Amino acid sequence: MHTTLVSSLALVAPGTPIRTGDTAWLLVATALVLLMTPALGFFYGGMVRTKNVLNTLMMSFSAMGVVGVAWVLVGYSLAFAPGGKWVGGLDNVFLRGVGLGGGSWGATPHLLYVCYQATFAIITVALISGAVVERMRFGAYLAFMAIWSVVVYAPVAHWVWGGGWLAQLGALDFAGGTVVHVNAGVAALVAATVLGRRKDYGRQALLPHNATYVLLGAGLLWFGWFGFNAGSALAANGTAALAFANTLFAPCATLVVWMLIDLARERRTTAVGAATGIVVGLVAITPAAGFVSPLGALALGAVAAFPSYFAILHRPRTRLDDSLDVFAAHGTGGMVGALLTGVFAQAVWGGTDGLLFGNPSLLAKQALAVLAVAAYSGVATVAILRGLALVVPLRRTATEESLGLDLVEHGEEGYARGEGAVLVLPELVPVGAPAHGDLVSPLSSQGFTSVEEAL
Amino acid sequence: MHTTLVSSLALVAPGTPIRTGDTAWLLVATALVLLMTPALGFFYGGMVRTKNVLNTLMMSFSAMGVVGVAWVLVGYSLAFAPGGKWVGGLDNVFLRGVGLGGGSWGATPHLLYVCYQATFAIITVALISGAVVERMRFGAYLAFMAIWSVVVYAPVAHWVWGGGWLAQLGALDFAGGTVVHVNAGVAALVAATVLGRRKDYGRQALLPHNATYVLLGAGLLWFGWFGFNAGSALAANGTAALAFANTLFAPCATLVVWMLIDLARERRTTAVGAATGIVVGLVAITPAAGFVSPLGALALGAVAAFPSYFAILHRPRTRLDDSLDVFAAHGTGGMVGALLTGVFAQAVWGGTDGLLFGNPSLLAKQALAVLAVAAYSGVATVAILRGLALVVPLRRTATEESLGLDLVEHGEEGYARGEGAVLVLPELVPVGAPAHGDLVSPLSSQGFTSVEEAL
């Protein structure tokens, strides 16, 4: 370890020159994409019940740690190091050979490109959590994230962006419609199925405990998504501007259409719906952002509202407890976006001409890419979860679900009022002893008076 | 439609070369300004009562959809396409002719410039909402936004920034003191008057339900405002740096002075006051940001605290229910800023010399600009609202006000606890039927047991 460490510490690979303007933008874009993960935490966290808010937030926040480390160690290499059709090589394991010069990705430092891609890996994994909130064991979730990011995310990223078979085929995915959203959406569907429904699902109304957090998350997601899409140009150029404009205008259209459907159906425009509409528009434009015209983006955003709207409407009537509708929003939105890229893309704006411009073959390639990613993600996610289940139970018991995962997994409350809380001095509860039981027997009056007054 | 769409999709207008550094900055600045609208939602949302928090947030969030779409379709063209003294032409309707090259605005892509200006249009309209919260019908508000952004915002932007008569006159408005703040502030004043007071106004204490959101909003607004002001340099140059510094230091001064006035008057420094002080400082420096020295900005910020402070203090003693003091903060702050630009501006820092540097004529032009914008905005806003009122009632009934607009307009609660919530299966409530009535008759025991257990 020591020698490896020191030797890899010592290596700074050279590269082509970098450009300050492009680097400035990629620095910011990377920070913006990282911000999306906490933002997602709030988007999701607002939608669960009070007793699970911290657990839901932690599912996003912990992804930054676990997936970040996995990415440095092996994920990046498997996705982007020179390799074959299916997976990258091991040249950049532990970030060996990653320096500060430019390269095939552009005139920006290689290490920064690693960071940029890391933030994509992180958010993709965090997206899945919406399907398993309020019941999955946190330990199992941490293990799942580490494995999935390496076994599923890295290869799929390689297929599309690392020079793998989908790239060679000519399928278009500007910023991750398939790699991120179809991938996470299908994994979410599968995970919800493997985990099973929450005990109260379909019996009780499980309401968003804080709709303002849903909106906060959506606002910050939109902000961060400019880094996601316009950053994917990997330069501060016209393509970045196009991707930016499309990331602004497509969700505008989705939001307007979503509110109109809501109005038509309910005569009321829901706020959680508006937040969802924004996210769906962002998802749908993601694969197309640098390939379609702004007016095309407006049309794409408007059209994309429908499938996800009705998928979300339909889902609660099924047995599928994809609790926060990850599949309906990201899976469906990603698929629609990927397919519509095959319709609206235009060579003159930087893509390949799509259906609307006389080239139906692009649509076929897009469909193939969607299917391939969905199939691999689905199968691999089942395998990972079933494998994990052999080692550790995947979900909490019904009683623990009732107590809420904030208490059970984290030993905290989101909004503690402190009434009736009594300090326990460390000496009273031996370290490690009561532990996960969370519950100790009732306090005698001694318990109360034993609080050491003279600290 | 199909031909128009396809033909405009196909067009990518050429332009002058772009510079990566400038483009990088404008990409970020645009994202920052967009973030200001959700931020404004929280700034406003924290100030209303719990039962109206979602409605207030939605007034900002929906602006991103409605105004964004209107801007693409016609707003941009009316503001910035070559035109006359009063309004721009129709050359860029549907963004026709907008490409990715640079132009008169600078070495940044035209399309990005469209986006940047779109975010200004969005926030300007959203600002007005603070005057009509807790009572305006959401449908009427959506229509109002679409119309106002085209009929009021676009021409006024043309006057000042699109080469219109105020630009020709030589009035200075670096980043929107008149176009954005005077414009929105006066519209707010008028809207509050036309809508009338909330039924509880002046009778009950209408308290901010979450002062922490007010601070959150103020913090994010300040952050985004760097994009607003320093971005208005449209390049990453010395002017941007100057505007940035002034956007940092002027609100520092306003905040300090605001706290001192609070201390002097009440012996306490209110947090909502501090947040307001920050926003007022930001508003006041907006027209001056690229024209005055940093020390001038400090002075301007300090002076600007007074009029708005006392306007806010005075307003609740009047019959005017400009509920969140949009006029006192933005109208007054914008006017003071625009006039003080005529005092502190300096040729050597990039402006025209102002009163303090021997040129009183600038102040006269500034005053004229303020008056013209205020007059047009006032008259046009009245006309739009009165016109709308012929088609749809503008405000909710007293009963609906009591229920709160979250329930009435959006069918949701901001912070749902879920006690006593019962799932209604879609089959039980025919689509469209109960609708806006929001209220159905009480559940019989059948109602309870009819919840389908076996989804």
Next chain:
Amino acid sequence: MHTTLVSSLALVAPGTPIRTGDTAWLLVATALVLLMTPALGFFYGGMVRTKNVLNTLMMSFSAMGVVGVAWVLVGYSLAFAPGGKWVGGLDNVFLRGVGLGGGSWGATPHLLYVCYQATFAIITVALISGAVVERMRFGAYLAFMAIWSVVVYAPVAHWVWGGGWLAQLGALDFAGGTVVHVNAGVAALVAATVLGRRKDYGRQALLPHNATYVLLGAGLLWFGWFGFNAGSALAANGTAALAFANTLFAPCATLVVWMLIDLARERRTTAVGAATGIVVGLVAITPAAGFVSPLGALALGAVAAFPSYFAILHRPRTRLDDSLDVFAAHGTGGMVGALLTGVFAQAVWGGTDGLLFGNPSLLAKQALAVLAVAAYSGVATVAILRGLALVVPLRRTATEESLGLDLVEHGEEGYARGEGAVLVLPELVPVGAPAHGDLVSPLSSQGFTSVEEAL
């Protein structure tokens, strides 16, 4: 004043040419660092009790005003104007001589560099507030901030970054491990000691009233910290990329290790702990960010978890009411980071070779820098607080602590429900009269009916 003002307004110092890419990045980085102060407010504000949330937020927000103004007036000059070993000169007092050209700091406008450094001064002072929350008088705090920023922060910044003795010695501090974190951490320790414990400390459980705010703060802090660390390259170059990567990966490692220690000790991973772990990782990498390899950063982040984890665990068992563990997180983290910089730094990545690369002398210099900053900060902070105490009491009484500082200092509640709130017309309460007493005698029925109905 008038002449000074005008003359300094008139001066625009020339400078070397600026580069747009570097300027673009520094503009953004400065905005990012400013955002950290509101973020810190939420990180801290979530950890206090409901009745002190506004006061805690205000301790951060007010720093933006007070320290910002002090920085413009004299702070910047004392830190960065040409001077001696110990403190800068007075050449840039009132920002005289600060123009828009580049200089020794890089190819970015001087004025922007002033802003960038201002945001560091602001957050450093705000950090200290965590040690004195829930009891310090706000007026005394405002005065403390103004003095400390000038008397402690400015000289220490000069030592390390302004060409002072530590810079000459060759101690490394990339982005403020000593200047910001050790400095604030030690000041916090001292302030907590001078102020004394909260009356309920060690007697009652003082719980974080909103753990989601702690996570919100941590997420925004991480986002802003990219400006803090990668911005410290003062250019959009390879060093910025390196600092960025290290600021991403080190906290990933800290977060993972923190969760593992939590799991090992409690079988639960706390959310407040995770947020703390992120911040500790960010603190620790700060001095090293541009000097160590990414793998070194990962190691550094992992190691840095331990001292702070156990410091936080230990502190509540002592008499020291450093309420939000500023010393354990920032002081300890900053020291560990500064020392590990002496271990992991590498010439090939831009630093000086450290212990691991055969140069133990760097570690000695780092230790000296830590000691010097800690000593000066400790002594000067005691002196300032004891001096202030002669003029004004530093803390609130026990009764006022019970009432909560939101009410006592700001006359507001964080989350007002408005039940039982009665409007008081200004005429009824003479301005200035009841003031800080906060309490008036009970309402007679007249009181109720005197609410003027016909405003």
Next chain:
Amino acid sequence: MKLIVAVIRQEKLREVLEALFRAEVRGVTVSGVQGHGGELERVETYRGTRVKMELQEKVRLEIGVSEPFVERTVAAILRSARTGEVGDGKLFVLPLDKVYRIRTGEEDEAAVTPAPVAMDELLGI
């Protein structure tokens, strides 16, 4: 001694308090509750899931009064809390064995008579 418990509409709280003060009832304890009665129910929608809110936000008042005050207290509440729409709430009168003022240990009538000291301060408003 009686304990009067009333469940009223939230928006009537201020009027009821005023009426109580006019009836010279100065001590009252208030809490937020939720009620189910004959009122219409709210329907809310979250992402396509419709829920009926069976419970309405109400306010509960609890007032300990000595016998001579019972009638006027009841009358004051009944008058000021009424809108005539379904959902105005209920008023319960419970027998009370004993009342203590915690501050002084005073019992029964004495316990619910306002402290005279407060009167002086009234002038200071």
Next chain:
Amino acid sequence: MKLIVAVIRQEKLREVLEALFRAEVRGVTVSGVQGHGGELERVETYRGTRVKMELQEKVRLEIGVSEPFVERTVAAILRSARTGEVGDGKLFVLPLDKVYRIRTGEEDEAAVTPAPVAMDELLGI
């Protein structure tokens, strides 16, 4: 007339409400409370400080009923709120001197009988 006060588990609220409606008790007032009894306590940890939460979240029901309804109301609650684990809660029956329906001023039995008007609307659901 009796006032029935029950402290039950949060998660049982829905079942208890259903049982009450089946027992034709339509009016009820609910509030969130915290209870201490024989239940195990939760331990939470905040930055290394351990705290024991002595109070559990419970729900309190308050129901005014006329004599003939007392027994079935009590039975309905006892049956539907029971899990058999420590912490199921308590039920108190208090004597009631008087009940008023605020809307109409109706007293006692009349005050707690559901308004007939509501029945028609049931069909409209």
Next chain:
Amino acid sequence: MKLIVAVIRQEKLREVLEALFRAEVRGVTVSGVQGHGGELERVETYRGTRVKMELQEKVRLEIGVSEPFVERTVAAILRSARTGEVGDGKLFVLPLDKVYRIRTGEEDEAAVTPAPVAMDELLGI
């Protein structure tokens, strides 16, 4: 059987609970309420609008006890909740017709006697 209802200061809750446990009263239900009495009122200011807060945050305790426990329970509360300042609150003793322990259906005295099972577990702390 009596139902003891006490309205006390928030900050006294912990002391009162301790006193109750010392008096061997183990079961208690607590809720947050707001009270108006002779206390001074808080003035708050929001953007220049001044408001008087008429209601103070208080805590309400509800304890069902058997006759032999009434006196010591009352004494424990009166002693531990007192500060001597206006605003200490009130204590009401109400007659109780019946108490049930929901878990077992036990009635009256049996219903409010702590379950013996809990005693064993005490050792495990």
